[in-house]
Amino acid sequence: MEKLVNVVLTLEPIEVNLFRGVSPPEDRIRIFGGQVVSQALLAAYRTVSDDRHCHSLQSYFIRPGDPTIPVLYQVEHSRDGKSFTTRRVIAIQKGEQIFNMACSFQVGEQGFDHQSTLPAEAPKPETLLDDAARLDTEFAHLPEQMKQWMRARPIEMRPVDPVDPLKPKPAAALQMTWLRAKSDIGDDVVMNQALLAYASDYSLLSTALRPHGKTWFTGVQTASLDHILWFHRPTNFSRWHLYVQDSPSASGARGFNRGTLYREDGVLVASAAQEGLIRPR
Secondary structure: OHHHHHHHOOOEEEEOOEEEEOOOOOOOOOOOHHHHHHHHHHHHHOOOOOOEEEEEEEEEEOOOOOOOOOEEEEEEEEEEOOOEEEEEEEEEEOOEEEEEEEEEEEEOOOOOOOOOOOOOOOOOHHHOOOHHHHHHHHOOOOOHHHOHHHOOOOEEEEEOOOOOOOOOOOOOOEEEEEEEEOOOOOOOHHHHHHHHHHHOOOOOHHHHHHHHOOOOOOOEEEEEOEEEEEEOOOOOOOOOEEEEEEEEEEEOOEEEEEEEEEEOOOOEEEEEEEEEEEEEO
C-alpha cells in the first residue's frame, strides 16, 4: 500500500514548470479523479516558496484520463504577492487538456477563528465495518471482470450508512464516511493536503445518487465535472477523519454535492464541493 501512495504522490520534473505523473498499476478504464487533483496540487507546490500553503483549489475535469500513459502537468505563474500566490495547472495527455486547476497559497497568518461542529450522532469508526471488507462480501458472487471496484485503495473507508451497490434503495441525500490514509507520512502539510485531496473524490458524487436509489452498478453514467477544495487547518491524514456529505440539488443530468472533513477530535480541516454527471442510461 505504501508503494501505491508513493506512485500517486511522486512527480518527475521534466522542464521548468513542467512535471510528469503516472498512475498506479490498476485495472482502470480512466484515471481516478482524485489522483489528478492531488498530482496537480503537488505540481503547483513545486513552484511556490516553502512559507506558503494551499488554502483553496478549483478544478475542472475536461476529458477522461488514460491510466496507461503519463500525465504532463504544466504550471503557469498567475501572481506572486506579499501574502498570496496563485497558480494555474494544466494536465495534458496526447497533446490535449484533460484537466485544469487554479489554486491559491497563503503565508501563515493569525486571525478570527470559528468552525461548525462535528455531528454528534456520528458513530466512532471502530464500531463500523471497513468498506473493502463489506464490498468483498457483497461482490463475492460476481464475475472477475465486474470486481474492479474492489481494487486496493491507499485510503481506508468506513461508511456510516452504506447502500447496497447492487440493490440500492432510495435514501436521504446525506452520507457520512470515516476515512484515513493507510500510510503515515507524518505531519508534512503538503503531502497530507495531497492525500486529503486524493481521498476527497472517493464518495462525494455518490451522494447525489442516494435519493434516486441508484449506484454506479444500476444504470447510471457518472463522471466528476469539477472539484473544489478549501483547506482550513493542517492535519495528519493517517488519522481518522469524518467526511460529512450532502447533495442539495440534482438537475439537468448533474448532481451537486458538498462535503466537510473533520478530524476525530472535532477539528474542521477542509471543505469540498463537486458537480458531477449523473445521466440515466
